[in-house]
Amino acid sequence: MTLHIATPLIKSRPLSLAAGRAVWLKLEALQPPGSFKLRGVGHACEVHHARGARHFISSSGGNAGLAVAYAGRALGVPVTVVVPETTSARAIELLKLEQAEVVITGSSWQEANQHAQGLLQPGDAFIHPFDDPLLWTGHASMIDEVAQSGVKPDAVVLSVGGGGLLSGVVEGLQRNGWHDVPVLAVETEGAASLQAAMVAGGPVELPALSSVATSLGAKRVADQAFACTHQHPVFSEQVTDRAALQACEDFLRDHRLLVEPACGAALALAYEPGRLDGYERVLMIVCGGATATLEQIRDWLNKQP
Incomplete structure (x- = not known):
């Protein structure tokens, strides 16, 4: 499944x-x-979950972040999504609907991504929006x-x-x-x-x-x-x-x-x-x-x- x-x-x-x-x-x-996005993100989340990840972190104010939030909720894993200040109110609303913690920082995805990388702790898995086999x-x-x-x-x-x-x-x-x-x-x-x-x-x-x-x-x-x-x-x-x-x-x-x-x-x-x-x-x-x-x-x- x-x-x-x-x-x-x-x-x-x-x-x-x-x-x-x-x-x-x-x-x-x-x-x-x-x-x-759910196809790849879901696959990545399932692999990391099987490896013991206890928390997913992503950097996307859009569809990748939504997919991580959905996958995390489905798998019972907490999710933090870091989004730039340019992210629409609708996107933030949808992320919260999926029970993700939303952190708003930076003027671009690159800045949000850098912040997300800095949040990583042992047991966390970083789910990249697009650059991951x-x-x-x-x-x-x-x-x-x-x-x-x-x-x-x-x-x-x-x-x-x-x-x-x-x-x-x-x-x-x-x-x-x-x-x-x-x-x-x-x-x-x-x-x-x-x-x-x-x-x-x-x-x-x-x-x-x-x-x-x-x-x-x-x-x-x-x-x-x-x-x-x-x-x-x-x-x-x-x-x-x-x-x-x-x-x-x-x-x-x-x-x-x-x-x-x-x-x-x-x-x-x-x-x-x-x-x-x-x-x-x-x-x-x-x-x-x-x-x-x-x-x-x-x-x-x-x-x-």
Whole structure:
């Protein structure tokens, strides 16, 4: 019995019509805490729990923190989540709903993460939001489920922040023998740390982030995510904040499911004509996200140039 659920895989009529090709959706937004993060985080928490961890510590004001809080509550392990001051009131509310202790400190995730590392005591386990092999192995299970369904796509579309999802999906594709299935890795303009790494020939730190898709807000992509671009066919794609936000609105209309702008970035490729040309069957990872409200998304959309 895993902490995550096996999520539906559906063929989307609205997105297939919009893209002019068959679009399949892996509905990770339906995981209990609202995002794919539970797959990897749940796996990591179960491993650490089996090793005797008595307390989980994480550094995420978003979906990874929510997944740790959910996993800790399910396993009966206390959880502390350190979040930066920029974290939304909604995210803090959701973390407390899962009975996590929330510590607010620092102006960025990097500062919150540094503080979290300083809290570690013997018997504690640190659960990283994206940069941990245990996470990638857990995330890979979504591709196992797709393979078991008998649907083999011509391409997988996913969003990239720190690169945990990309690392897990590539691991899943390869362990199912799908070395020939390319990944379209989508970032928003202003948070494109993977593309910067691919241009520079290695991970580099962005000077600043300027995207509303805060769940994609990693200034530096994980080393493993960059390594994936050499181990597997990975193509970098970028969309505007407006396109990501509009995709959230369109997807809510089409599938009655609210996702964050970080997820909207990947969905935007289906809604923008021509972006998926060359692929007949496309798998989109609907990674989800629980911390953005519809009011927030509409407010951001109204402020876009």
